Amino acid sequence: MRPTLDFFRISIWRVIFVAILLSGLAGLYVRFVYGLGAATNLSDSFPWGLWKGFNVVAGIGLGAGGFTVAATVHVFNLKRYRPILRIALLTALLGYSFMALALIVDIGRPYRIWHPVVMWGEHSVLFEVAWCVILYLNVLALELAPAVCERFGWRKLLRAVKAISAPVVIFGVILSTLHQSSLGSLFLILPEKLYPLWYTPLLPVFFFVSAICAGLSMVIIASWQGNRALGKQLELPVLEGLGRALAVVLAIYLLGRYLDLEDRGALTLLLRNRMETWLFALEISLLLAPMLLLFLHRVRSHPGRLYACALMVILGFVANRLNVTVTGLEASSGTHYVPKWSEVSVTLSMVALGFALFRFFAQHFPIFDERRPQPAAREAHAEQGVPAGVG
């Protein structure tokens, strides 16, 4: 462990980090003292903004790596992905926790966040999402519990947690499948409001598949960060496999989006010179470019290039979620929404805190340094390339 004095070391990143946190605190002060009207640019005609679109709708998707890798390792038994399992689970737990935190900031009566547990609106997609997320947070805690037990040497608890791991993982995969797709179903109720480049009955399917892409990319990014910032060993062959899987899932997703647009006769919309067209083009190119690049071996096998591709996928994914929640709804609302400084600062500080907590847990808990598979076992699985769990 590093000496305590190191904690007070001043670097440019720490200054930026503290500045972001302070601006976020200022934003929170405005929100809780003066209300949502003062802290956001939301209005009666535009009731959902950055906090819902980025922190909640995109944030949950960014945590999808947890269930994807858990399914690959445990259900499909592809043990060579084992070394990145806890990295994936930690990104998921942090992503979901900050999503819950953002929701508390966004809803008008934060102290009633527990209401859906006892007051049932079972006809609401949001009700299903709420329940799945609450349950899945518990699943993630159980899946990560071994890391905590190992850290503190709680052997009995470790054995108990591992004994129930199979049903827990399967339960988590089911919950994730349901709520990742349901986030798309949230917008099915807006057929005459959401711009037709994005409104499709297939929204739940597209949300599910793209969440897998975002989740895998987050795992690549987290591994790379762990390597750069903490000097953890980079599991390059494993990440190369993830890159392969990412390329294939992206290809399936983009082909699906194209076929859907064609089927609905919406392709001609792309000829219109509108804001929607350009932001749609941005979203698609941020996903298409990394897909093409990831099919090249020299991109996949190079950590920096792989990282750049993963980053592009994340940006394209976030662009998609913001297009569905913001861009696609502007025309029908008759207003133009640009987030207020406080909305941006709170969002940024949550992202920054997420990175900091990831670093903290990666440093102090066995996340990267879990016991590696035996050489013999690795050999036995060397032939299995793409994780079938994500196809």
Add this chain to the structure above:
Amino acid sequence: MSQTILYDSTMCIGCKACEGACAERWHLPYDDKVAAEPRLSAHKLTAIQTYGDHYIRRLCMHCAEPTCVSVCLVGALQKTTLGPVVYDEDKCIGCRYCMLACPFQVPVYEWSSRLPRVRKCDMCYARLRAGKPTACAEACPTGATISGDRDGLIAEARRRLAEKPGAYYQRIYGLEEVGGTCTLFLSAVPFEQLGLRANLPSTPLPQLTWRILSHTPHIASLAAVALGGIYWITHRREEVAAAEGSPRRRSDN
């Protein structure tokens, strides 16, 4: 059975007596400044809007199958058997999904309040239960707004359309929009010229999500069997290895 409000734009003189009566019913301040505001807001739950020579009233449409009720995750919004869609502010968590989902853009929010509520017309639910007309209908000097039984008011609207075919655009707004509403409009001009949405489907919007949501138990149970089965198959090799006492692979967990 269902109580309904019928607003006839051709009879409206734009006096805004309905706005004043509505403000009084909700104990909201009402003066010339509020009267001049064209939009619905947290302090104005009905509004008379002017489009050229024509007036149109905006208020909750009280859908037969309300979108807001279906999207509310805590059941704060409810459709009553009497007709009105009512709001329970003690349940509401303030997620504002109802505002996003409402096809008529009716629910509004107390943005400047520290503990905000959603606000919307409740068709004077308490008055209706007491057998009285709504406050707006009682205040209307010309009979442009009347309240009563839905079937009766539809018959009345049809009678007016037939009696003066030249004076009316020959449709009743709310008869079929999103499966029918308990607020009905008549007008001299097509409704889209009065700022109303004319592109609404005649099927209730909640069906769009319920079609998928209702399959949740099936998807979950199928996935459980499929994933459990895959787990059982993919882990067979380890069971065999363990049974044979092979040194090649000890359990990985």
